[in-house]
Amino acid sequence: MATMLRFVDIDGFLRERFFSIVNVADTTTATLKKELSDAIGRCDLHIPNMRGQGYDGARNMCGSWNGLQAIFLKDCSRAYYVNCFAHRLQLALIAAAKKEVSIWLFFSKLNSICNLINASLKRHAKLHSAQRNEIAHMVAIGERDTDRGCNQFRNLLRLKKTRWSSNFDSLCSMVDMYGSVITVLENMVDEGSSNSIRGEASGLLIVMKSFDFIFILHLLQKIMGLTNLLCRALQERSLDILNAMNHVSNTKILLHTLREQGFDILLRT
Structure with missing residues (x-):
């Protein structure tokens, strides 16, 4: 500690x-x-x-x-x-998320996807294999950089209820590995060891391909990208109350701008 x-x-x-x-x-x-x-x-x-x-x-x-x-x-x-300022922010985010049914359902399904794939070393290995193939394809068509440090294999990060800001990392990992996760779930539907595994993978595959899941995934990545910066700022050792209030005010402005101007850009992507 x-x-x-x-x-x-x-x-x-x-x-x-x-x-x-x-x-x-x-x-x-x-x-x-x-x-x-x-x-x-x-x-x-x-x-x-x-x-x-x-x-x-x-x-x-x-x-x-x-x-x-x-x-x-x-x-x-x-x-x-x-x-703790940062913990108050996390509590506020959790309370807001619980009041919106679509957001609560999204995190519930995201958690199910992470648990299903991470529960098996074999599925985890297949996820890395799917990543390798996807990265090679994206590099070949010029949609990924090849600089040092790029194209590292990632893990599908689990959600952590007590560390709300860390869920931003889970969202980013899902965005980055979306195609690879789809590939693994499709493989599980075809080759699952039991009807329950095949059925669960099939249901989650339908969820992942839905507009609601994809839209909320990208929307929350943008929102939590802003709140994550605030959370990190609130944990700085040298922070005082005046600077904390400035960080909060700036974040509110950025969120308001996203609300007023960001949806058209989000829908185009």
Whole structure:
């Protein structure tokens, strides 16, 4: 577990330290408090001088009664807790996605596709083989660059509910390997080891070829490309509240521009 802590000492000077804490036996509140307190003490800092805490929304971290922030608050009444900016963004995105049925269904199907292919080493190998053939074809017709670092084999990345921003990587991998995934699913329909596998692959193949899936895939890639930049900016160590608000405002402007002007371009692609 890696944690960045900021402390203001008695004289009011800001002192920043980065602690990399390893070999934690468990993630209970008592264990985390002990490890953090020991790390703070080794840097000659003092918990009573703490002026703020920032964690994600996990119950053992932000719980009002038994969470880590509540325990530290008992030792220092001015160590007010603020939820992690980046985690708040993730929570907002998750809440928005759940309210839109088509988006919820898209992520559900995307997760099913990733799970089905990644569940078997044989299917994973066939995915790489399909990638190899597709890359060779695209290079031959001049639609892919051949510079160093280009055309690397990729894996179909699973979705992670607790790391919403990482789902952008899953979307990008699906866009990049769309044709290869189609090839693997078609192979499973023809050569699947059981009726259930063939049936599941057939259903997901229909989903992947639908307009709704393709449109939402590219739309979310554009939207999450913007929100991913914001999420990364909110995790910068030197970020203050004014710069955070500027990042949020700029992202809102970019999203509004995408909403007003981006759909025609998206439909043409």
